[in-house]
Amino acid sequence: MHNATESSLSPTSATQIAREYEDFAYIVSHDLNAPLRHIREFTRLLIGARGDDLNEDEKEYVNFLETSLSRIDDMQTALLTFSRIDTRAGVERQTDLNLTIKEVLEELGSVTARHNTTIEYSDMPVVHAEPQQMRLLFFYLMDNALKFHEKPSCERSINITSEKTNGSWLIGVKDNGIGIAENHCGEIFRLFRRLNPEKFDGIGAGLTMARKIVRRHQGSIHVESELGKGTTVFFTLPA
Numbered sequence: 001m002h003n004a005t006e007s008s009l010s011p012t013s014a015t016q017i018a019r020e021y022e023d024f025a026y027i028v029s030h031d032l033n034a035p036l037r038h039i040r041e042f043t044r045l046l047i048g049a050r051g052d053d054l055n056e057d058e059k060e061y062v063n064f065l066e067t068s069l070s071r072i073d074d075m076q077t078a079l080l081t082f083s084r085i086d087t088r089a090g091v092e093r094q095t096d097l098n099l100t101i102k103e104v105l106e107e108l109g110s111v112t113a114r115h116n117t118t119i120e121y122s123d124m125p126v127v128h129a130e131p132q133q134m135r136l137l138f139f140y141l142m143d144n145a146l147k148f149h150e151k152p153s154c155e156r157s158i159n160i161t162s163e164k165t166n167g168s169w170l171i172g173v174k175d176n177g178i179g180i181a182e183n184h185c186g187e188i189f190r191l192f193r194r195l196n197p198e199k200f201d202g203i204g205a206g207l208t209m210a211r212k213i214v215r216r217h218q219g220s221i222h223v224e225s226e227l228g229k230g231t232t233v234f235f236t237l238p239a
Contacts, residue, residue: 040069078191085216092128092129097171098124104138111143111146127238127239134213136213138173141233155176
């Protein structure tokens with residue numbers, strides 16, 4: 001029933017729904033800023049008034065409050081970015097994914113250097129796509145591949161492959177991280193869903209963004225993983 005309803009939407013009504021969703025996301029993210037700003041300002045006033053008189057428990061409360069406010073800021077930004085993937089995209093053109101990956105690696109340079117990362121890729125295709133969204137797509141996938149490891153000292157490896165099959169490019173981003181239990185593989189694409197919130201930073205939006213970008217380019221995405229043996233994210237783009 002749900003798929004039938006989606007397919008019956010006219011281009012005009014689908015665009016209207018997308019814009020209404022963007023308006024909703026903007027209102028939520030923008031209008032929340034005022035009360036959050038007040039909370040942050042009054043927290044700082046309270047800390048300033050108490051000065052060094054805060055006891056250890058109170059300092060812990062303040063740290064927790066600041067962490068929570070930062071997390072809400074990140075979630076607001078993610079919500080707005082998510083809503084604009086369909087409505088604020090640039091012009092699609094021939095995009096060399098070799099150059100895209102190179103740009104992402106430059107952006108992640110400090111992280112890859114810190115973790116002694118090995119990254120392998122070659123002969124990536126040129127695809128008809130929105131260049132900025134391709135950069136975001138690979139950033140989200142590679143950032144995830146670098147993040148989810150058992151120990152901070154673990155060496156990271158990422159292997160990016162591509163092959164042409166059934167009129168599409170099948171691209172895989174493989175890591176050597178902690179892996180995902182089979183029954184959780186579908187959950188990781190849900191917005192703000194985090195499987196290990198007590199161990200890893202982040203808000204759980206990267207793979208949701210990646211899926212939306214892939215779908216916008218008429219592709220599909222899925223993961224293959226096993227606990228303790230890493231994860232590979234596969235996605236397709238039209239050839």
